[in-house]
Amino acid sequence: MVQVAIMGYGTIGSGVAEILAQNAEQITNGCGQDVALKYVLDLRDFPGSPVEDKIVHDFSVIEKDPEVSVVVETMGGLNPAYPFVKASLLAGKHVVTYNKALVAAYGTELLAIAKEKNVNFFFEASVGGGIPIIRPLYRCLKGEKILEITGILNGTTNFILTKMDKEGASFEAVLKEAQDLGYAERNPEADVEGYDTCRKIAILTAMATGKEVNYEDISTEGITKITDVDFKYADKLGTSVKLFGTSRMDGAEVHAWVAPVMIGKDHPLYAVNDVFNGILVKGNMLGTSMFYGSGAGKLPTASAVIADIMEAVENADHNVPLGWTSERLTIADQKTSVHRYFVRVEGSGEELEQKAAAAFGGAEVVKLDSLTDEFALLTGEMSEAAYAECAAAFEKTAKIRQRIRAEF
Amino acid sequence: MVQVAIMGYGTIGSGVAEILAQNAEQITNGCGQDVALKYVLDLRDFPGSPVEDKIVHDFSVIEKDPEVSVVVETMGGLNPAYPFVKASLLAGKHVVTYNKALVAAYGTELLAIAKEKNVNFFFEASVGGGIPIIRPLYRCLKGEKILEITGILNGTTNFILTKMDKEGASFEAVLKEAQDLGYAERNPEADVEGYDTCRKIAILTAMATGKEVNYEDISTEGITKITDVDFKYADKLGTSVKLFGTSRMDGAEVHAWVAPVMIGKDHPLYAVNDVFNGILVKGNMLGTSMFYGSGAGKLPTASAVIADIMEAVENADHNVPLGWTSERLTIADQKTSVHRYFVRVEGSGEELEQKAAAAFGGAEVVKLDSLTDEFALLTGEMSEAAYAECAAAFEKTAKIRQRIRAEF
Numbered sequence: 030m031v032q033v034a035i036m037g038y039g040t041i042g043s044g045v046a047e048i049l050a051q052n053a054e055q056i057t058n059g060c061g062q063d064v065a066l067k068y069v070l071d072l073r074d075f076p077g078s079p080v081e082d083k084i085v086h087d088f089s090v091i092e093k094d095p096e097v098s099v100v101v102e103t104m105g106g107l108n109p110a111y112p113f114v115k116a117s118l119l120a121g122k123h124v125v126t127y128n129k130a131l132v133a134a135y136g137t138e139l140l141a142i143a144k145e146k147n148v149n150f151f152f153e154a155s156v157g158g159g160i161p162i163i164r165p166l167y168r169c170l171k172g173e174k175i176l177e178i179t180g181i182l183n184g185t186t187n188f189i190l191t192k193m194d195k196e197g198a199s200f201e202a203v204l205k206e207a208q209d210l211g212y213a214e215r216n217p218e219a220d221v222e223g224y225d226t227c228r229k230i231a232i233l234t235a236m237a238t239g240k241e242v243n244y245e246d247i248s249t250e251g252i253t254k255i256t257d258v259d260f261k262y263a264d265k266l267g268t269s270v271k272l273f274g275t276s277r278m279d280g281a282e283v284h285a286w287v288a289p290v291m292i293g294k295d296h297p298l299y300a301v302n303d304v305f306n307g308i309l310v311k312g313n314m315l316g317t318s319m320f321y322g323s324g325a326g327k328l329p330t331a332s333a334v335i336a337d338i339m340e341a342v343e344n345a346d347h348n349v350p351l352g353w354t355s356e357r358l359t360i361a362d363q364k365t366s367v368h369r370y371f372v373r374v375e376g377s378g379e380e381l382e383q384k385a386a387a388a389f390g391g392a393e394v395v396k397l398d399s400l401t402d403e404f405a406l407l408t409g410e411m412s413e414a415a416y417a418e419c420a421a422a423f424e425k426t427a428k429i430r431q432r433i434r435a436e437f
Numbered sequence: 438m439v440q441v442a443i444m445g446y447g448t449i450g451s452g453v454a455e456i457l458a459q460n461a462e463q464i465t466n467g468c469g470q471d472v473a474l475k476y477v478l479d480l481r482d483f484p485g486s487p488v489e490d491k492i493v494h495d496f497s498v499i500e501k502d503p504e505v506s507v508v509v510e511t512m513g514g515l516n517p518a519y520p521f522v523k524a525s526l527l528a529g530k531h532v533v534t535y536n537k538a539l540v541a542a543y544g545t546e547l548l549a550i551a552k553e554k555n556v557n558f559f560f561e562a563s564v565g566g567g568i569p570i571i572r573p574l575y576r577c578l579k580g581e582k583i584l585e586i587t588g589i590l591n592g593t594t595n596f597i598l599t600k601m602d603k604e605g606a607s608f609e610a611v612l613k614e615a616q617d618l619g620y621a622e623r624n625p626e627a628d629v630e631g632y633d634t635c636r637k638i639a640i641l642t643a644m645a646t647g648k649e650v651n652y653e654d655i656s657t658e659g660i661t662k663i664t665d666v667d668f669k670y671a672d673k674l675g676t677s678v679k680l681f682g683t684s685r686m687d688g689a690e691v692h693a694w695v696a697p698v699m700i701g702k703d704h705p706l707y708a709v710n711d712v713f714n715g716i717l718v719k720g721n722m723l724g725t726s727m728f729y730g731s732g733a734g735k736l737p738t739a740s741a742v743i744a745d746i747m748e749a750v751e752n753a754d755h756n757v758p759l760g761w762t763s764e765r766l767t768i769a770d771q772k773t774s775v776h777r778y779f780v781r782v783e784g785s786g787e788e789l790e791q792k793a794a795a796a797f798g799g800a801e802v803v804k805l806d807s808l809t810d811e812f813a814l815l816t817g818e819m820s821e822a823a824y825a826e827c828a829a830a831f832e833k834t835a836k837i838r839q840r841i842r843a844e845f
Contacts, residue, residue, distance in 0.1 A: 055579065055581065164577050171467035172464045172746075174463055312740065314567075314740040315731070315741075318568055328723070329724050332580065
């Protein structure tokens with residue numbers, strides 16, 4: 030029998046306890062032995078709950094109990110998650126976490142400690158919630174040279190963008206609705222500014238390259254400036270706008286960035302709507318694969334934690350090679366990243382349109398019947414530096430209202 | 438160093454040799470040691486090819502060479518694939534295959550031999566080509582109770598249906614085009630009659646339930662009766678028609694079948710077009726996940742074979758638990774399977790429409806302006822037996838031209 034401790038009895042932690050009980054038969058069959066919950070660490074008590082008699086308030090009880098071989102970290106945040114996880118690994122216990130902030134900030138060190146102590150540090154649930162993506166990267170695609178990873182990695186922003194697209198609503202109105210439904214935090218900054226997506230694409234990029242990625246190196250733009258007017262153009266163009274986290278390793282340099290992107294209907298991620306996540310992986314032999322599912326939520330996320338617990342049980346006696354080393358990945362300057370751009374220009378008239386199109390190297394002009402005081406451009410591919418130069422020159426003549434990267 | 442033998446130097450076998458050479462660095466890093474190709478078994482010689490000096494014509498060379506620890510079967514068919522694979526396992530070698538016919542027909546026995554000899558029998562490439570699906574089932578979802586697997590599992594039929602949908606072409610015309618492009622065999626029966634999909638859903642169902650599935654128990658209907666007229670209705674209804682292999686384990690019985698299904702735009706598999714495959718997996722905790730990618734093709738399929746080789750190297754000293762036992766899964770009589778139905782009726786006039794709608798328990802009538810000699814019905818959910826009874830009774834009055842299962 031394997032004894033497990035859960036640290037943090039919030040949404041995900043209670044979900045893990047629930048699945049351990051409800052799917053006990055599948056888990057026992059899969060592991061060849063029972064997996065029992067011994068402790069739940071939380072500051073609170075949970076009288077009347079199924080884990081009432083397992084609650085402990087002192088981490089050292091778990092740390093010092095040799096019967097506990099797997100520790101599940103579902104507290105979130107860095108403190109005390111980081112010291113507790115580190116201490117658990119140093120005590121020779123396997124650790125499973127869903128905590129992307131922890132993995133993005135301290136993954137390199139924690140992976141190294143796990144290797145040294147011959148235990149495992151698993152974090153499938155930290156990216157894509159219930160979607161298997163971390164494990165496919167190290168179990169199924171490790172013979173591939175990964176050329177690109179692009180993901181819709183944040184359910185809250187995808188819900189907001191989907192609603193704006195389908196209902197023509199404003200960002201502010203949909204954000205409020207998402208908050209009322211509990212899909213968005215009262216302080217939504219981490220989601221809508223792209224910070225959550227940034228940490229996730231940093232983890233995926235590190236998995237794909239085997240090198241440490243500092244998420245602060247990744248250019249990050251959120252969705253707060255996307256408006257209902259943008260979606261009117263998108264509708265006319267047969268496109269949509271999604272928040273992408275992307276890394277590209279197909280050239281001499283690695284580019285990585287988070288930004289809203291206008292994409293067409295034939296993009297594999299176009300149909301990833303609402304709170305769902307989708308992750309596209311391009312390998313040099315495999316071509317393009319896509320993984321889709323529930324990117325968040327209690328049970329889907331807890332299900333990914335359970336898969337990690339089972340992998341730890343199966344590999345109880347050795348460290349499964351995965352992750353990255355302390356060698357730091359160089360992310361190319363975002364100015365050298367190449368895209369098309371959707372650009373909205375204030376004003377009207379054929380003369381201005383022609384000037385604008387020429388200013389961006391012969392862009393295509395897009396007009397909406399319903400808008401007479403502006404028009405839009407679709408540029409060809411150019412670097413961010415080249416775009417910025419064109420835009421600065423053109424803004425001496427007219428005002429640019431919007432700029433969204435485009436891939437279609 | 439690990440020594441590998443490839444049996445069969447056709448499309449997939451040569452793809453495996455190509456990736457072993459081209460991605461040697463990734464493979465060596467992933468395995469912690471070199472993986473070298475020692476033999477290629479084929480009846481032919483390949484003078485001038487990169488494997489020229491590795492060709493052997495006699496299987497016993499591979500069987501008797503203790504240096505060969507992994508045998509890759511890329512011959513296809515059952516003979517001599519089956520005796521060679523069996524002998525390789527009995528000789529204590531790991532076997533990797535892409536051969537769905539072999540796995541569907543002899544998987545139970547081969548898995549048992551692998552277990553007994555403490556080696557591995559892996560077959561990721563047998564379903565979904567390059568898409569990781571077998572491994573996610575036993576590595577990521579083994580703590581889940583799988584409630585449903587539905588896949589677009591055959592690229593040839595998906596190419597044909599996509600073309601019919603987008604171009605309004607007839608089945609016969611698109612089949613010919615697919616044959617000319619090399620996407621369809623000269624004898625296309627295995628694809629268009631659904632036999633290929635049947636073997637693949639049998640393998641997935643066995644993986645999900647842990648029991649042996651006889652593919653002959655799975656009700657199988659192909660796409661040869663789907664016409665351009667069906668797609669005219671589909672277009673009006675905002676739907677498409679896809680060939681699904683499905684198994685459902687969410688009730689007391691297991692249902693499994695292969696058939697064309699009319700689905701709506703919000704179905705996760707709706708956007709799986711052309712030669713791509715997509716596989717939807719529903720777990721009791723995870724909810725719905727979907728895996729998408731290249732379901733066939735030399736390098737994607739060979740990439741999945743490479744992943745299996747690497748898994749065999751990593752687990753060289755033990756049998757990884759996966760697959761199914763010899764306990765036979767009972768598939769419920771297809772007559773008890775419940776669907777909606779899209780039904781085309783010959784004739785016209787309000788009286789006939791009302792009679793037809795009533796005959797199927799209050800179905801919805803769908804009419805096309807361009808067709809005056811027929812109309813269609815969309816029934817509610819009913820068992821196949823109930824549908825057959827309604828249809829038999831109604832056919833005393835009028836002729837039914839088409840019946841397609843519907844899920845939207």
